[in-house]
Amino acid sequence: MVAEGMRRASVERATGETRIAVRLDLDGTGQYSVLTPIGFLNHLLSLMAKHGLFDLEVRAEGDVQVDDHHTVEDTAIILGRAFSQALGDRKGIVRVGHAYVPMDEALALVAVDIGGRGYAVVETGLSGQRLGTMDADLVRHFLESFALEARMNVHARVLYGTNDHHKAEAVFKAFGRALSAAASLDRRRLGQVPSTKGLIEA
DSSP, rough: OOOOOOOEEEEEEESEEEEEEEEEETOOOOOOEEEOSHHHHHHHHHHHHHHHOOEEEEEEETTTTTTTTHHHHHHHHHHHHHHHHHHHTTTTBBOEEEEEEEEEEEEEHHHEEEEOOOOOEEOOOOOEETTTTTEHHHHHHHHHHHHHHOOEEEEEEEOOOOOOOHHHHHHHHHHHHHHHHHHBBGGGGGTTOOSSSOOOOO
């Protein structure tokens, strides 16, 4: 079992399109330092860390002169890998978590299962093409890419709302809180794997 206070990871990756470095502490206090060339992505990751109480540092460079796709996707991939590494053998975790978060007129629900299976269902209801400079559909793609690399189910849905900024904010706040709940340690499990199979593959 990976003990509380030791659930940390550092992951880096460089390709011809992007250069990403992530440092993560699952048992943090919500401290964050996020620097990518995409302002709205910085905003979303800061919300996730703050509301999930993760300590998070992200440094990203990418070919944004093409568009934001590669940088958003690769940041999600590396962040997902960092979560997977920090979770270790998954012993003692709650495993499943969910959160409802309102943001003014918008309400989002996110549910996660850290069960070793990467899968995502994302319904954001975003109506516009852009969030700042970022393609609005990259909110969906980020969550899907993260789920695959972190080997967890992520279901996210905006139940209602009219403002796209509010919808995206609500999703990432709920994402952080749901991740925090699922990744938290359950003292009643005493180091047991939370699966009837006896194994959650990392």
